[in-house]
Amino acid sequence: MKIHEIIRSKRIEKGYTQEQLASFLGVSAPAVNKWEKAISYPDITLLPALARLLGTDLNTLLSFQEDLTQEEIGNFLNELVSAANAKGLDHAFHMVLDKFHEYPSSDALLLNAALTFEGLVIMHSGNIKDSPYLAAIEEWYTRVSKSSDPALCNHAKAMLISKLTSRKEFDAAEKLLEELPDAAMIDKKRLQSTLYLERGDWTKAAQLIEQKVLSEISMIQSSLYTLTEIAVKEDHPEDAEQLNDIAGKTAKLFDLWECTTHLADFQLALARQDTEKCREALQQMFPALDKKWKPAHSPLYRHLSLKETDIGQMTRAWITKELADPANHTYDFLRDDPAIRAMLH
Numbered sequence: 001m002k003i004h005e006i007i008r009s010k011r012i013e014k015g016y017t018q019e020q021l022a023s024f025l026g027v028s029a030p031a032v033n034k035w036e037k038a039i040s041y042p043d044i045t046l047l048p049a050l051a052r053l054l055g056t057d058l059n060t061l062l063s064f065q066e067d068l069t070q071e072e073i074g075n076f077l078n079e080l081v082s083a084a085n086a087k088g089l090d091h092a093f094h095m096v097l098d099k100f101h102e103y104p105s106s107d108a109l110l111l112n113a114a115l116t117f118e119g120l121v122i123m124h125s126g127n128i129k130d131s132p133y134l135a136a137i138e139e140w141y142t143r144v145s146k147s148s149d150p151a152l153c154n155h156a157k158a159m160l161i162s163k164l165t166s167r168k169e170f171d172a173a174e175k176l177l178e179e180l181p182d183a184a185m186i187d188k189k190r191l192q193s194t195l196y197l198e199r200g201d202w203t204k205a206a207q208l209i210e211q212k213v214l215s216e217i218s219m220i221q222s223s224l225y226t227l228t229e230i231a232v233k234e235d236h237p238e239d240a241e242q243l244n245d246i247a248g249k250t251a252k253l254f255d256l257w258e259c260t261t262h263l264a265d266f267q268l269a270l271a272r273q274d275t276e277k278c279r280e281a282l283q284q285m286f287p288a289l290d291k292k293w294k295p296a297h298s299p300l301y302r303h304l305s306l307k308e309t310d311i312g313q314m315t316r317a318w319i320t321k322e323l324a325d326p327a328n329h330t331y332d333f334l335r336d337d338p339a340i341r342a343m344l345h
Contacts, residue, residue: 004038010054107147114140123314206303232271255298259288
């Protein structure tokens with residue numbers, strides 16, 4: 001809360017009227033009214049007495065908070081996505097800047113906002129390379145790469161490595177890669193979950209294990225897609241087909257978003273430049289975009305506080321924009337197909 005909200009809520013909590021508060025502090029009632037409406041603020045010399053009178057401390061009164069909780073960051077990211085969809089990327093970008101100014105020392109906020117905003121840019125614009133926001137996003141990752149929190153620092157470095165690699169700045173990417181530690185020998189979350197199990201705290205144990213399952217299966221899915229692409233490039237069609245089939249079955253087995261299965265089929269067909277298979281994949285994928293992913297309905301993720309995701313419309317807009325963009329030559333072979341033209345229309 002801001003100072004004007006804190007003054008009002010604490011005053012009401014204490015049972016004081018604006019007139020009483022003004023009398024205790026030796027100011028006018030209209031002055032207090034202006035404080036609570038954020039029209040003006042208390043004189044600095046009044047702050048200690050005001051804090052004591054309201055039964056709080058100066059840090060609370062001045063809304064001093066160094067960091068945000070994970071829940072608060074999550075709420076902000078949800079607001080960011082909604083704002084980008086309703087009011088555009090520029091509005092969302094300034095929301096991020098305002099939040100950074102409010103919490104300049106929150107590396108967790110900086111990293112998560114950077115990741116989310118980059119995803120929004122890709123969804124709305126189709127790519128990040130030519131985006132006017134790219135420099136700012138990279139600057140955010142660079143700031144977090146100096147964080148004292150190893151997990152945040154390493155994640156930011158990984159994002160920077162990916163960008164350097166895509167620009168073929170291989171020496172810089174390799175230098176940064178050398179700064180990343182090898183995988184930890186000790187699995188802290190596994191030890192934590194064992195401790196919770198022994199203590200009988202089933203919910204906390206399940207949350208940690210479910211997080212681990214979701215994280216690792218997502219990594220496996222990504223690896224399978226990459227192996228499929230490599231098999232196509234190395235001209236091993238049977239391997240590519242088998243790897244793609246494994247990726248699809250894995251998505252179903254682990255209750256991932258249905259659309260991911262059809263997206264994998266589309267990517268395989270795209271790599272082969274197979275118009276008929278691309279058409280079939282798109283015909284299955286577009287209806288699947290209307291289906292939300294509901295992780296809480298699965299026994300695999302029941303203990304996680306994951307909301308139903310509704311990114312189908314954004315994904316649909318991104319796919320159709322990419323297919324229709326004549327500057328994107330990846331899809332040139334598809335644009336003459338009448339069925340695909342009709343689908344895009």
